[in-house]
Amino acid sequence: xxxxxxxxxxxxxxxxxxxxxxxxxxxxxxxxxxxxxxxxxxxxxxxxxxxxxxxxxxxxxxxxxxxxxxxxxxxxxxxxxxxxxxxxxxxxxxxxxxxxxxxxxxxxxxxxxxx
Numbered sequence: 001x002x003x004x005x006x007x008x009x010x011x012x013x014x015x016x017x018x019x020x021x022x023x024x025x026x027x028x029x030x031x032x033x034x035x036x037x038x039x040x041x042x043x044x045x046x047x048x049x050x051x052x053x054x055x056x057x058x059x060x061x062x063x064x065x066x067x068x069x070x071x072x073x074x075x076x077x078x079x080x081x082x083x084x085x086x087x088x089x090x091x092x093x094x095x096x097x098x099x100x101x102x103x104x105x106x107x108x109x110x111x112x113x114x115x
Contacts, residue, residue: 015054018047023059085111 020026026039047057087110091097101107
């Protein structure tokens with residue numbers, strides 16, 4: 001099999017980004033008998049088995065400490081303290097902005113948390 005390909009998947013193929021918002025909700029520890037696990041660990045193991053495919057995952061959470069106690073394995077260090085509206089345009093109160101301007105798709109697309 002050619003380097004950089006797997007079962008017909010090549011480096012020039014499209015990539016998949018899986019984004020999990022409020023991902024701290026799947027980190028809650030569960031117990032079954034004497035075994036402790038979480039949905040996050042199960043998902044992490046499944047994604048790790050797909051490492052040869054062009055699949056990337058992004059876990060976003062408003063709970064900054066949700067992933068700090070997780071085993072590091074191949075995870076990237078979490079980005080924390082990412083603010084809201086980091087890309088928003090400053091709305092002037094001197095009358096330069098109209099209701100049409102602030103409700104436009106172009107303006108609204110720059111609001112919110114970076115994903």
